[in-house]
Amino acid sequence: MNHSGLVFVKLHAGGKQLAELADLMQRYPQVLVNIAVGDKNCLQENASVKQAIVQAEQALGSEGRILVRASGTEPLIRVMVEGPEEDHIARLAESIAHEIRAAQPTGLLNAPSQ
Numbered sequence: 001m002n003h004s005g006l007v008f009v010k011l012h013a014g015g016k017q018l019a020e021l022a023d024l025m026q027r028y029p030q031v032l033v034n035i036a037v038g039d040k041n042c043l044q045e046n047a048s049v050k051q052a053i054v055q056a057e058q059a060l061g062s063e064g065r066i067l068v069r070a071s072g073t074e075p076l077i078r079v080m081v082e083g084p085e086e087d088h089i090a091r092l093a094e095s096i097a098h099e100i101r102a103a104q105p106t107g108l109l110n111a112p113s114q
Contacts, residue, residue, distance in 0.1 A: 040070035
């Protein structure tokens with residue numbers, strides 16, 4: 001499905017210019033932490049990782065977003081956090097990254113994050 005056509009139809013039907021809608025969007029700082037892992041499935045299987053994500057989401061509230069996903073091409077878990085305060089989101093991203101690192105079995109690839 002071509003979503004760009006759908007966006008055009010909605011903009012046209014709403015009588016708004018794209019620039020008008022872009023002005024409504026709030027831009028937040030973004031922090032990305034890449035964690036080298038030996039097991040990209042640790043996200044699905046580890047309760048402490050899931051809990052760290054839930055706690056970070058609660059701390060952030062409705063003022064941003066959190067995305068945690070396995071890389072499709074590298075042995076990495078990517079943690080991205082957006083929010084109004086860069087120091088706060090960096091702490092949240094690192095708290096999730098810490099739990100992901102701790103979930104890795106000893107002896108597997110556990111290089112420092114980028």
